[in-house]
Amino acid sequence: MTIGVQRPSTTRGAELPGTDAGERAAVEARIATPVLFAGLALLSLVVVTLDANTGEDLRLIPLLVVVPALVSVFCTVRQTVAVAAWIMPIIVVSRLVSGGAFWDIASGVGFTVLACGLGVGACSLRIRHATEIARLRSAAVALQRQILRPLPVLTDQVLVEGIYTPIEEDRLVGGDIYEVVESPYGTRVIIGDVQGKGLAAIGAGFAALGAFREAAIREPALTAVVDAVEDAVVRHNGFSAQTGEIERFVTALVLGLDGDGRVQAVNCGHLPPRLLHDGTAAPVPLGRTSVPLGMAELSHEARVAEWLDFPPGATLLMFTDGVTEARDAAGTFYPLDERLEPWAGLGPRELLDTLHADLEDFSGGVRRDDIAVLALRRAPSGSRRCPVTADGGARRAAEAFSAR
Numbered sequence: 001m002t003i004g005v006q007r008p009s010t011t012r013g014a015e016l017p018g019t020d021a022g023e024r025a026a027v028e029a030r031i032a033t034p035v036l037f038a039g040l041a042l043l044s045l046v047v048v049t050l051d052a053n054t055g056e057d058l059r060l061i062p063l064l065v066v067v068p069a070l071v072s073v074f075c076t077v078r079q080t081v082a083v084a085a086w087i088m089p090i091i092v093v094s095r096l097v098s099g100g101a102f103w104d105i106a107s108g109v110g111f112t113v114l115a116c117g118l119g120v121g122a123c124s125l126r127i128r129h130a131t132e133i134a135r136l137r138s139a140a141v142a143l144q145r146q147i148l149r150p151l152p153v154l155t156d157q158v159l160v161e162g163i164y165t166p167i168e169e170d171r172l173v174g175g176d177i178y179e180v181v182e183s184p185y186g187t188r189v190i191i192g193d194v195q196g197k198g199l200a201a202i203g204a205g206f207a208a209l210g211a212f213r214e215a216a217i218r219e220p221a222l223t224a225v226v227d228a229v230e231d232a233v234v235r236h237n238g239f240s241a242q243t244g245e246i247e248r249f250v251t252a253l254v255l256g257l258d259g260d261g262r263v264q265a266v267n268c269g270h271l272p273p274r275l276l277h278d279g280t281a282a283p284v285p286l287g288r289t290s291v292p293l294g295m296a297e298l299s300h301e302a303r304v305a306e307w308l309d310f311p312p313g314a315t316l317l318m319f320t321d322g323v324t325e326a327r328d329a330a331g332t333f334y335p336l337d338e339r340l341e342p343w344a345g346l347g348p349r350e351l352l353d354t355l356h357a358d359l360e361d362f363s364g365g366v367r368r369d370d371i372a373v374l375a376l377r378r379a380p381s382g383s384r385r386c387p388v389t390a391d392g393g394a395r396r397a398a399e400a401f402s403a404r
Contacts (some may be wrong), residue, residue, distance in 0.1 A: 009102075010240070017051075017220060024044050024094045030078055031075055031079075032224075033226040035081060036071070036083070037082075037086075038084060040067070040086060042245070042270040042344070043064075043067070044086070044087075044090060044202065045066055046065070047061060047268055048061060048090070048094075048191050049061070051094070052130075054344070059094075060089060060097070060284070061091055061094040062091060062094070062095075062108070062112075063332060064087050064090060064091055065087065065111070065112055065115045065116070066115070067083060068080055068083050068084040068087060068089050068115065068116045068119030068239070069115065069118065069119040069121065069122065071083045071119065071123075072120065072122045072126065073121035073123075074291055074388060075123065076123070076127070077120060077123050077124050077127060078118055080120050080123040081085065081120055082120060083119075084116035084117075084120055087112075087116065088113065088351060090114055090207055091108075091109075091112045092112060092166055094107050095108045095109060095112075098177075115254075119130075123220065125171060127172075129399070131345040135194060135300070140173070142237065143175075147206055147209065148164060148177070148179075148209075149178075149180060151164075151374075152302050152348075152349075153180040154379060154380060155180065155182040155187045155379065156182065156187070156259065157186055157187040157257040157258065157259060157378065157379055158187050158189075158257050158376050158377065158378055158381050159348065159373070159376070159377050159378075160180045160189065160361060160374055160376050161348040161349050161350050161374070161375045161377075162178065162352065162358050162369070162373060162374045163355075163373050164176070164178070164370075164372050164373075164374065165356070165365050165367070165370065166225050166370045167206045167270075167322075167368070167370055168367060175193065175194025175196070175197075175201035175202050175205035175250075175251075175370075175371075176191075176193050176194075176205070176207075176320045176322065176370035176371075176372040177190070177191070177192045177193075177205040177208060177209045177372075178190060178191045178192070178318075178372050178374055179193070179209055179212055179213060179216075180374075181212070181213055181216035183216050184217070184243045184276055184339055185218045185219075185220050185256070185258070186256055186257050186258040186259060187256070187257045187390060188212070188222070188225060188254065188255070188256050188257075189213050189217035189254070189255040189256075189318070189374065189376065190208075190209075190216075190229075190252055190254045190255075191251070191253055191270070191318045191319070191368075191372060191374055192208060192251060192252035192253070192268075192293070192320075193250065193251050193252075193270070193272065193318065193320040193322075193370075193372075194208075194248055194249075194294070195248045195249050195250070195251075195320060196246070196248055197273065200240065200245050200246075200248065201248060203236065203240070204236055204237075204240075204248040204250060204294075205232065205250065205370055206254070207231050207232050207233060207235070207236035208229050208236075208250050208293060210232065211228050211229045211232030211233075212229050214228070214252075215228035215229060215241065219240070221230075221305075222254060222256040222266055223302070223303050223304070223305050224262045224268060224307050225254065225256075226252075226254050226266045226268065226293070226303050227296075229250075229252070229254075229293055230293050230294065230296050233248075233249070233250055233293045233294035234294055234296075234297075238306065241357045247294065248290075248294065249269075249272075249292040249293060249294040249295050250266045250268070250293040250294055251268060251269040251292045251293075252263065252269075252270050252292070252293055253266075253267050253268070253270040253271070253272075253273065253318055254266045254267075254268070255308075255318075255376075256380075257318075257376075258311075262307060262310075263308040263309075263316075264305040264306065264307060264308070265286060265290045265305065265306050265307075265308050266284045266290070266303055266304070266306075267288070267290065267292050267306075268289075268291065268292050268293050268303070269291055269292035269295075270287070270292075271319065271320070271321060271324060272286050273283050273291075273308075273316050273317055274315075274316075274317040274336070274340055275308075275309070275310070275314055275316055275336070276314060276315040276316075276317065276340060276343070276346075276351070277311060277313065277314035277315070277344070278344075280341070280346050281337065281340035281341050281343070281344045282337070283337065284308055284316070285307045286306060287306060288303075288304045288305045288306055310376075310378060312378055312380075313377075314378070315346075315347075315348055315351060315374065315375050315377050316375070316377075317351075317374070317375055317376075318337075318373070318374040318375075318376070318378040319372065319373040319374070320369075320370065320371065320372045320373075321369065322367070322368075322369035322371035322372065323336060323355075323359065323371055323373060324336055325368070325369060326362060326363045326367065326368075326371075327363060327368070328362050328363060328364065334359060334362055334363070339355070339358060340355075343355070348375035348376075348377050349375075349376075351375055351381070352373060352375050356371075356373075356375065359371065367402055386397075
């Protein structure tokens with residue numbers, strides 16, 4: 001029996017803005033209109049005053065022609081048009097008052113109109129490009145979110161809570177993956193991180209995820225599950241090479257939990273998990289770490305499954321490098337082990353909420369990579385008999401176990 005419950009506010013990270021929201025963000029003004037025009041009025045007053053004092057030798061008012069171009073970088077089209085409409089009369093009147101030949105005046109006025117028009121056009125093109133990028137970003141992140149299982153997940157062997165916050169910049173979209181599958185051989189769990197960024201990394205991650213979902217149910221041995229995912233990544237790299245994409249590897253940690261409370265692990269170049277138990281938090285020692293998925297042909301050693309201690313009441317924390325490589329303003333990496341020690345007595349959900357809030361505070365809200373974290377706790381005996389009803393019984397069951 002597997003119970004999946006989605007927590008939009010914490011499990012999946014911040015709510016994904018839809019395409020409309022992304023477009024609104026793309027065209028939002030970075031400078032408030034009252035502030036913009038207060039500054040513009042002050043600038044105009046200063047320039048006109050200085051121009052009056054410098055006389056014919058140094059004309060400063062024509063320099064105002066660059067203002068619409070500067071404003072177009074930060075403001076909306078409407079604001080840029082308004083600024084152009086403010087600047088043009090000032091420059092045109094100044095040019096007419098200063099006198100001169102007709103063609104000199106006409107060329108000056110024409111240049112002013114052209115410069116203001118170019119500023120408005122540049123603003124329009126910038127917003128159109130930003131809107132297209134926002135649509136692409138929303139589609140990529142939505143694709144990531146839809147392919148990954150909602151959390152928490154409760155099986156006969158384990159409760160799995162998690163947080164997943166994908167980065168939403170188009171260049172930096174990553175390929176963090178995770179999955180929980182209940183099979184005839186127990187519960188299989190994977191967490192992984194694809195090398196590189198962008199949509200190609202997402203494709204490699206999906207290939208690994210699909211293979212894991214099938215092999216986790218089909219293969220009795222955990223190493224056979226990992227071999228199936230290895231083959232899928234290699235095949236995906238072969239297809240990618242035909243289209244000119246680079247080959248990618250996937251670091252992954254794969255666990256298998258049986259009905260006797262035992263845990264097997266196969267580590268494919270991934271970060272070791274942390275075990276929180278009896279007030280302590282420490283890395284789980286893994287003696288055999290193999291090469292990442294997609295690189296088996298470079299190693300002469302077969303992958304080996306190790307047995308881990310996972311006592312009742314303990315929490316096993318699995319995570320990607322978006323956690324350990326988070327940095328503060330000074331460039332210091334996030335001290336995960338130092339932070340976990342005081343939180344060793346927390347339940348999975350409270351632990352993840354605390355970790356997520358601390359990461360945001362440590363990095364100042366600036367993220368450079370996806371963040372995926374899974375917190376596992378052995379399900380108490382009799383978990384199969386927990387109610388699963390339409391009125392939220394599944395959620396209450398997961399929350400009850402998470403609090404233990």
